[in-house]
Amino acid sequence: MTASETPSSDEILRSIEAQTEDLCHIHDHITRIITNLDIGAEWFSGYDDPGRAKFDLEPMVRLFLYKHARDLNQSELARRLQGAAYVHLRLGFDRPISQQIISHNKRERFDPDERRLLKDAAEVIRSVCSDHDIIRTNEPALDPETVQHDQVSDTEIMDAVERATELGFSEFTADRASNAKYPLEAYFERQGYLNMSRAGTTTPSRRFARLSERESVPHGSSHNRTMKKVAKPDSQLTFDEFVTGKQVPAWKRIRDEVLEPFHAGVENILDELTDEEYDDAGFTEPVHAAIDITAWNFYASPFMSEKEARDSDREPIRVTINGKEKLLDPEHPDLVSGLKDSDERGYKFATITIIAENTPIVLGVEPVRDQRKWEHEMGWDVERTSRADIVERLLEQASRHVDIHKVFLDRGFSSKETRDVIDRRGLLYVLGKPARAKVDKENIEEIKDHDTYDSRIGHGTHEYGGREHDITYIYTPSKKDGDKYAVFTVNEHIDHHRAEALLGQYGQRMEIENEYKTIKKHFLPTTASKDFRIxxxxxxxxxxxxxxxxxxxxxxxxxxxxDLGESPPILAGELIELVAFCLFDPPD
Structure with missing residues (x-):
């Protein structure tokens, strides 16, 4: 190409300005503006011998436009490329590049005039973006997993995440002053970051500020106060409370306050899953659902030593456990109870989730309030949730959204009352059962002694509160321990073939275990808060x-x-980064 065919710096800058102006009407992030510019092949000369270049020239041009537009030094740029995968992918690199490579390419691929042009072009981009109020600089410095499916474009992924985020989070509100410094969206943006990066609410605000596109961000203490307001229930008595004179416990009021926007988000998502624009719906009704309980560990002990009691301004409560007197911390949270391991405690939450061939979606959440050992031994009258109460509330929540056909539960829910709750709704249940009854042990012994059969079914009836329904008992070898047997109950009289099919479907209940692992690994923040609202x-x-x-x-x-369940296009570890781009947009 002759010199006369090479555009001047002014012509290149005018082209950059015109393109940026047009792109600002399409994209809302300065990084996207840069990655969608048409870079003329003749604008920069590059190496005299292009064959020796490890990286193409155009991605390198975008890299330096990004660097100058974001006002980053080379060290900061290298950390950004390493920490936010979608930055280097969008710029056109298949992997992050080091500070040394950046420095080498700056010296060897661009002469002084071209380096000056890159700075001028970046200034033009920043100026136009500023005029359109889209100086967005919040690529998160997290460590997401490698993009799993390279046939899915960045644009497709971001559009999907933005849409799903909008559907899920648009309904949350808080009772706040009209002159509040930050809009509620700013706090949810920060909360999304905390959940996704497993940061704590005491994380210095400057850490979040580096990721946010806002000029300033809420402080941690302000954040906590606002989140409590989101979960703060109405202080006015309901009609029933006024009539009976008995107020609903605070934790139930908090539950009701938080779950309303949650259910609005669930409904939005389910509407999208069944939208006619998709060839196949994300789920078909009636659905199969699984119910289970998970725990979020709480590590503070409920007890105080004699020394702690003397040094504290809190007056301990003396309780008796197994005949021994202990000092109970009066500020130990009511909703924290013991877990399976005797030395562990935590907040418990039950969920109901769509399983089987449908898209797994959580339809309901219910806090679990178990009676603690000292409450039982001291004979305290406390508000607790039986497993039957939990199942009834979760089924009620789920029925707001979908028709359910079958419900699968483990033996932790085994009780006559729970079975009655499900059967009264006309739903089929498959429910695990502890092999404690004498008849269970006798049936298992008969199976062990039989030369041919390794399973057995028995028929009977179930009676509770004057109601009666058919029931089938299924005895089958345990999948965890072949020497032991598992017992299941089904609220119909069924044969062996039907029993085998139902147990196969019961195996899909494990999806809820994967759900809990994903939520706790990727989507819960670090917090030591005792406040149940939080x-x-x-x-x-x-x-x-x-x-x-x-x-x-x-x-x-x-x-x-x-298979979207086992190998989804976006891994949970990737979503933590993506949602940070688009959880909430700042106000115009």
Whole structure:
């Protein structure tokens, strides 16, 4: 190409300005503006011998436009490329590049005039973006996993996540002053970051500020106060409370306050899953559902030593456990109870989730209030939730959204009352049962002694509160321990073939275990808060993020030929970065 065919610097800058002006009407992030510019092949000379270049020239041009537009030094740029995968991918690199490579390319591929042109072009981009109020600089410095499916474009992924996020989080509100310094969205943006990066609410605000596109961000203490307001129930008595004179416990009021926007988000997501624009719906009704309980550990002991009691301004409560007197911390949270391991405690939450061939979506969340050992031994009258109460509330929540056919539960829910709750709704249940009854042990012994059969079914009836329904008992070898037997109950009289099919479907209940692992690994923040408002709200937000992840993968299902449950296009570890781009947009 002759010199006369090479555009001047002014011509290149005018082209950059015109393109940026047009792109600002399409994209809302300065990084996207840069990655969508048409870079003329003749604008920069590059190496005299292009064959020796490890990286193409155009991505390198975008890299330096990004560097100068973001006002980053080379060290900061290298950390950004390493920490935010979608930055280097969008710029056109298949992997992050080091500070040394950046420095080498700056010296060897661009002469002084071209380096000056890159700075001038970046200034033009920044100026035009500023005029359109889209100086967005919040690529998160997290460590997401490698993009799993390269046939899914960045644009497809971001569009899916943005849409799913909007559907899931648009309904949350808080009773705040009209002159509040930050809009509520700013706090949810920060909360999303905390949930996704497993940061604590005491994390210095400057850490979040580096990721946010806002000029300033809420402080941690302000954040906590606002999140409590989101979960704060109405202080006015309900009609029933006024009539009976008995007020609903605070934790139930908090539950009701937080769950309303949660259910609005669930309904939005389910509407999208069944939208006619998709060839196949994300779920078909009636659905199969699984119910289970998970725990969020709480590490502070409920007890105080004699020394702690003397040094504290809190007056301990003397309780007796197993005949021994102990000092109970009066500030130990009511909703914290013991876990399976005797030395562990935590907040417990039950969920109901769509399983089987449908897109897994959490339909309901219910806090679990168990009676603690000292409360039982001291004979205290406390408000607790029986497993039957939990199941009834979860089924009620789920029925707001879908028709359910079958419900699968483990033996932790085994009780006559729970079975009656499900059967009264006309639903089929498959429910695990502890092999404690004499008849159970006799049946298992007969199976062990039989030369041919390794399973057995028995028929009977179940009676509770004057109601009666048919029941089948299924005895089958345990999948965890072949020398032991598991017992299941079904609220119909069924044969062996039907029993085998139902137990096969019961295996899909494990999806809820994977759900809990994902939520706790990727979507819960670090917190030591004792406040149930904070704990419940954070868990619900984490559950919504799980639903957003599942929803976004559904929207991408046509791009890849995979099972969305086992191998989704977006991994949970990737979503933590993506949602940070688009959880909430700042106000115009």
């Amino acid at each position: 704990r419940f709200l954070y868990f619900v937000v984490g559950t919504l993020l799980y639903n957003v992840w599942r929803m976004a993968n559904f929207m991408l299902r046509d791009a890849v030929d995979v």
